[in-house]
Structure formats: C-alpha cells, structure tokens
Amino acid sequence: MNLDNVKGTRDIAGEDAVLRRRVIETLQRVYEKYGFQPFFTPVLENAEVLKTKISDEMLGLIYEFEDKAERKIGLRYDLTIGLARFAASNQTPMPFKRYQIDRAWRYESPQAGRYREFWQADIDILGVESAKADAECLACVSEALESIGIKNFKIRVNSRKLLDEVAKSAGLQEREKGKAFQIIDKMDKIGKREVEKQLQAALGKEKAGKFLASLTGKSEKSGKTKRSTDDLDDLRKYASMYGISGKIEQDAMLVRGLAYYTGLIFEIVFDGKGKEGKRQSIAGGGRYDDIIEKLSGKKIAATGISIGLDRVCEILKGKGREGKERGEGESRAEGEGSYGASKSITKYYLIPISEEQRGYAIDVLKDLRKKGFNADIALLDRGPGKSLEYASKLGIPFTILIGKEEQKQKKVKVKDMRTGEENLVSVKDLK
C-alpha cells in the first residue's frame, strides 16, 4: 500500500513537534496578554462563502468538493474567512478581538517551507476603523515574534490609499493601476531594473517614469521625500506610543494581494543572518474593511495580521542548529533562543533495573508527576542499557535508575545524560 503523505502535507514528530508545541504555546500566551480571545471556526465552509470574491488569485486554489448530500463545500484557505462569516452572521460586542492558531489549505505547488496544508497564527480586530487597532496588532505580533526568539525583523507598512493616490497623480487608468501594482509587488523578486522595464512595457515610458517618481516621493507635486496618508500618519503616532516605531519601515513598493485590502497593509520580514540567508516574509496583513460587507451587507471595519507558522518554525529550527554548531544548544536549553535547542518535552526517564522494582519505581514516578515534572517510565522488559539508549535517542535530559539497593535506601540514581554524571539522591530532593 502507498503510505506516502498526501502531496503537500506532512507529519510533524520528535523535535519538530516539540518546537511547534512551544511556539504555539508562546504565541497564545502573548496574544492573550494583548486581549485577543480564543476562537475556533470550522475547517469546512460552504463553497459559496469560500468563493466570495475576497481574492481572485485564491479561487483556483480552493480544495472544493461535494458531501454525500451533494452540498458544495470546501476546506478554508485562510483563517479570516471563518471570522468574516461569523461576524457577518452573529451579533457580537465590538470591538471583537480574536486569535486563531490553526490550519488552512491551498492547492499550490509545494516548495521548501510551503505546504498545501499549512498553519497560520492570526490576530484580528473587528469594529475599529482607527489605526489604534492596527498599532495594537503590530505591537502584539512584535512581542510574539520576539518571545519565540525571532528578533531580527522589520515591519514594512504601506497604505492602499496612498497607492491609489499615487496612481491617480501619475494619471493611471483603473486597468493600468492593477497591472502597475502587480509589477511593483514583485520588486523583491525581480529587482528594480526589471520592475522599471516591465512598467515601461505596461504603461509607456512617460507614465512609468511619472508613476515611479511619484511612488518614491520624488515628484514635484509632493514636496516631501516620502509621501504619506492620514492612516499612515496615525499608525506612526500610535506605534510610537507602543514603542515599536523602530521596527516599522514605510515601503512604497509594498502592495500585498490587491483584491483583499482596503487601507493600511503590513508585511513582516525576517532578516536572516548565517545559513537562513536572505530576507523572508514571515507575516502579513492589513485592513480589510469591505469583506464582511461583501458577505452580508453589514459594514464592519477589520484589520489583522497573520504569522506563517511553518516558515517561523523552519527559521527557529535553523537557529537551533546554528546554536548547536556554536556549542550553545544545550547550555541555553531553558533560556533565550532555546526553541530549536531543546529536544524533549520529558525531563525524567525512570528505569527499574528489574521487574521487582516496578512498584517502587511507579511510586517515584507518581511523586515526580505530582510535583509537576514531565516524567516517563520504561515499559519494555529490556535491559537498562537499551533503556538508556532509548532515553538518549529521545533527548531526555535525565534518567533515573532504580535497583534493589536504591529501593532499600528510598533513594534513586539520577544520571545527567549530557555529562554522564551520576548522583544518588533522595526522592524528595528531586527537582
């Protein structure tokens, strides 16, 4: 039988699962500290809702099918669609702040770090038009990233309103505008020269020049080196109150999925040093004040940001590897940057030397668990050597050997698996 995973999906086990568990737990803690509420929406949505023109590009990527009663349903392609449907069909006190850390599905070509079944960690605020909400989201996501050990990042911001103004002042038609935005959106991938070339092909030389100049703020009209709009000014003001101004960079070239956003847009870029190398996008978001209205006619302002959890875990895994290569891995297991380093969620592994000691070993085990320690016990009848090997493979830091003598003395022999050091200690002194 073919036991491969479905294309674009995977199992997450061992160290990778421990890392992911810790990342999710930390993100939850920070999100909740910022007043975002837990929230769960279904994986399955009606196709009609999924296909509401939230994003043209997305239509071809939806996992869609019929259930046994021929209802057209599908798997959600992001966590926002369920939120929007919920807000459109329920009365809920506003503002509604919620987070979701969960899966979504897109039928894309799988690549390194990109899966068809993928995880996102979203925060959103509904019901607030002001940039206060955007600043709150950005402050939260900044602390969340720092808390999982990603510190070297920038928050690129721009505004759809500014982009529209620029296009208008360069005399672009609606159709030209769409094309022009698609082209500048590729700046990171294709470079400035190619963007210029493509813009000239799409708009003609004169318009392209005017558009680019206006975009970068060098037009005669603007008078400033950087163009701005009210929403960007407000965001700057509130970001400064939150103390995150240093992370924020205005980027006139930032576009992000045109069909979706209505005002401020964000992209968080991780500046990888060492092996991860290049800048990579790890989160994105912005204002989507029109989506709920499109679903239901109810106008509800909305903003939010979404961390790509798979990407972030890949980066942390790389950091862990680097740390280990620099010899930092083990000693930093509890502290900063520990996410990639610590391999096991279990602290103690108990090994009764023979079956006669099992009863006493289980007493020790119960005691450890009562104290809140993650502790496990050998369940197979194999020699202590094999059990030690097993604990080592799993990366469990301490083993506890329990023989006749230990039982008699009401003690245990603790072995530090990293140093090999052994100590005879009283059960009550275990910590």
Next chain:
Amino acid sequence: MNLDNVKGTRDIAGEDAVLRRRVIETLQRVYEKYGFQPFFTPVLENAEVLKTKISDEMLGLIYEFEDKAERKIGLRYDLTIGLARFAASNQTPMPFKRYQIDRAWRYESPQAGRYREFWQADIDILGVESAKADAECLACVSEALESIGIKNFKIRVNSRKLLDEVAKSAGLQEREKGKAFQIIDKMDKIGKREVEKQLQAALGKEKAGKFLASLTGKSEKSGKTKRSTDDLDDLRKYASMYGISGKIEQDAMLVRGLAYYTGLIFEIVFDGKGKEGKRQSIAGGGRYDDIIEKLSGKKIAATGISIGLDRVCEILKGKGREGKERGEGESRAEGEGSYGASKSITKYYLIPISEEQRGYAIDVLKDLRKKGFNADIALLDRGPGKSLEYASKLGIPFTILIGKEEQKQKKVKVKDMRTGEENLVSVKDLK
C-alpha cells in the same frame, strides 16, 4: 448569501472558546507530564489508507473527494489513522508515546453534542504488548479528567480475548459471535430484557442462555463469579500500582467497535448528577495490535484512549451553569471546578477617559502586559459608560479608568466589575 455553517460544524466563540482553550491546555499539561509527546498528522489522508479495514462501520462515514490532480483523498475520521500510517512508514524509537488534540470528521447525523466536525484528545503508546502501557494510559487519562474538573467517572474495562473465550465456550459460530456482540453492546441503550430477547432471536433460546450465563460468569465451568483473562489480570495489577483501581470496573458487556480492537478495551463513563442526568460515555479506547500490520506488514503493538472533547466541554459548561445557580460560579473562578465559571481570558480592561490620556494609558497597558497580565484597552472613541458596558458583556473582571487626575498622580482607578467597588491605586501596585 447563505451564511450558515456547514451542516454538523460550528463556531466556538466567547465563553465556550475560553472553556475549550483551558481544557485543551490542561489536557496537554497532564499528557506531557506522563511522557506523551506532541505530534501532528495531516487532516488529509489518501483514501486508500483511510479505507484500510480498520472499522467497517466507518467506511460510509468518510469525507472523501478528489483533488485537482484526481488523487483520491479524504478527511481523517479519527486521530489514530495518521498515527498508524506514520508508524507503518517511519522508523521511530519504541515505545512511541504521543498525544494529539485535534479535529476529525465523520458524516454522521448531527445530534446534541455530536458534530460532523469534532475534536478528540488522544494518547497512545506504540510498541508495548504488556498491560503496563494500558495502565499508564488509564492513569494519565484519569488525572487529565480530574484536572479539568470531571471527577465522577468510572473506567469500564473488558477484553476482546475474554469475549472470544466466552463465545467459544457457549459454542457460538463466527457469524453468531459478531451478531451476539452487536446485541450486548446495546445493553446501555435497550436494557437487559431486550438484550435477552434479541439474543434469543439471533442464537436460539438455549445458546442465548448459555452465552449470557457464561458472559456474566455464572457458568458451571468458570467456577468464579467473574471471568478473567491474563490481560485483565495484568491490568488490575498495574492499575493498583498506579493507584487507580478504585476507578476501574470490569464490564462483561463492554464490546466497543469489534472490527478495531484486539485485546483490552476501555470506556470511560461520566456519572452526571443534576441536570446532565444520565451516565454518558466521554472516552474510549483499547488495544489495536493489528492495525499497523494491516497497513504495512510491520507488527507493532498499540494501545490508546481518546477523550471526546466536545462532550467533555458540554459537561463542564453544564457544571459551570449549575455552579452559578448555586452561587458558586464567581467566587470559585480561580479554583476547582472553575472551567465553566470564568468567562473571560482578559483580566484588565483599560479605559482612557479622553484621547488625551491614551499615551499614558498605553504606558500603563505596556506595564501590565510586561508583568504578564492579560490586559486590553478601549479602541473606540466612545464614552466610559459604553466601554464599561462592553467590559461587562465580555465578562472582564476588572476595568481601569484613566482620567486627567489619575495621570497627574501616576495612579489608576480600578473597578471590580463584580462588586462595583472602586480603588485608586499606584500602577506599580497592580497585581
């Protein structure tokens, strides 16, 4: 547009989401304390794997479809199938202990507390034949249930091996055996008299009588009042070491999905007092030593147990309501049985009296969050009255009003939303 949820699915928001979040967190903590590792398998599996004859009844319930490349795939119907596929296709140190708290899908008739998209909280141990593994699972799940506030439960156990022996000693043919087991499995629903009637219809009067007598241990042959097998005896021995014997009841009538299990089987039954009324099954599991072999030819012993998370949350919600009716809800918010009582995940809600105080209010907010408190701030320009109303609706226990005077004195006015009591305190004294 039809904004209904897909049939059998639902959104979980507000108090329900807070409750679920706490339950999941507690289960994770206990599972990890027992050495079960985090583990994530995909929602999507290949149809061929899903349809491996793990359980006949399940075949008709699978959400199955073709992806855009006409691959036959489907949504998992439980969390065990991904685990079994993983173990069949990967080398992993044995024993492999893992937990998963996640969703699965079955095309069943939705009922109160039963959804087509549902949650399970599983622990499993692969690679251990002995009842040591079963006892470890039962000890873990007992503590997990107690930790979320469910104490009034029994663990019914039985063994497939015993059932087979009984059927043999009553002279049942293979086909008769299947029928007979299906009938006694309905004991809880249809009662003893009806079981007897149906058994007589299926087996004839004489065989039915022999079978029932043998099942309940009253046969001449057995000589004991309760029949047993080695695996049941072992389970009793280890359960006693773990101190959970008092929770365990042997139930000769327990069958649980014949096609699946090979040895010991378990069912945890909650004994509802008050409104929840009747006994309800909240978890089930057992030995499935053959599944991985069916997938891959690799023989790997396996046992596990799965808590029905939706059912358990419903029970806790009911307990919360009851507690409130008895006037316990609020005062017990932090302690035992608090799962249904505490409505909000946010502790403090900050309300700047006017926009001039926003900067100072955000300073207070940053300070609270730095201390680890869950704190939120009013983001809409509406009067303090409306903001207080909002905090009350969300069940936030404390509001903090910040006006000119407070700012000048570097203080804040804290309002206990339950008692209405207000206190002027220094920011540094907030706790």
